[in-house]
Amino acid sequence: MATGESPQLPAELIAALHAFAALPTVVVASDFDGCLAPIVAHPTDARADPAAVAALVALAAVPATTTAIVSGRARADLAALVAIAAPDRCGVALVGSHGTEFDDDFATRITDAERALLAQVAADLGEIAAQFPGTMVETKPASAVLHVRNAADRAHSDAALELARRGPATRPGVHVTEGKAVLELAVIETGKGHALDLLRAQSDADAVCYLGDDVTDENAFSHLRGSDISIKVGDGNTIARHRIAGPNLVGEVLRVLLEGRR
Ligand SMILES: [Mg+2]
Known part of the structure; x- marks a missing residue:
């Protein structure tokens, strides 16, 4: 095994991640629960994998690399949980309420x-x-x-x-x-795919990589195409092109992308 290679990810996925990382401008985004953080019985107990969040924060510092966490949670709730793993999340964008809540003033526009x-x-x-x-x-x-x-x-x-x-x-x-x-x-239209469209347009990205575990993430996957990478985390039917076994491998995906972008 060569240094820097992952023994746990499918070879096809690693090859796709390397090709993606070589593109000029990219968006790397992930769902939170079930991806960056294992599923728990009580939503308030969810804790992110510090290594995975650290990799996302490091990716955000790489030029021409936009990163985001796109969650069904309310944005304020998401921000509080991410802060536990990364007190300074730097350039990682947070999108709450299934892709509708891009900023703190969202509630006032209802x-x-x-x-x-x-x-x-x-x-x-x-x-x-x-x-x-x-x-x-x-x-x-x-x-x-x-x-x-x-x-x-x-x-x-x-x-x-x-x-x-x-x-x-x-x-x-x-x-x-x-x-x-x-x-x-x-009471307004929602969809994670719409959020990915906005992130792609805002950064003029060549491709988007998205990781998700839930049925709501299928909407995000449905907006991906071409050089994009869709990764289903865990079991269940999906239209995503790639799959990893569970949230314990999300950090590994982000680490491979980080090494590739550097
Ligand atoms: Mg989830």
Whole structure:
């Protein structure tokens, strides 16, 4: 094994990463939960892999290299968690709420009508969560989220999600995002693919590399093409061209990219 080569990543992926790293201008972006941080039972307990975040921060310092973390979390929540691993995240952009929350002023740009709809949807979900112990509602600047990961059993989690799909999800103006054990109801249009389009355009990049683990990341993968690299983290159906076994290998992918860019 040559120095600097990874014994854990598929050879085809390593070759693709080397080719990508040689391009003039690139965007390197990753989801947070399930990628930079292992999945945990309680979202507030999530902790990023310090080595993976360090590699992303180092990549951000390389010329013509834009880096971003694109998460379903509210941006303020994401920023607090990233700060634990990297107190100074330097040039790493944070995009919250499934690709809609690019900056801190986002919440102030929601209209009164959207705010009223959000309050109604959050109340609807609250009534559902009250019927199923362990489920909970999270409110973000433009969305409300039903979390069922800690429901008593599968029947309860399925029933709670179904009530949400048939109820508040059908309100006019509500945009639905399905995730693993979560249903997110937004009052504005969302999509991680849209965020990647913006990052690509802003940096005039030749290619984008994106890592994601959840069904919501398929939207991001669907916006990738040509020299781009799409990497599914973990099990599950995907349209991504590459796959790694789990979040423990995300840092390795970023390290290979960092060495290539240097
Ligand atoms: Mg995820």
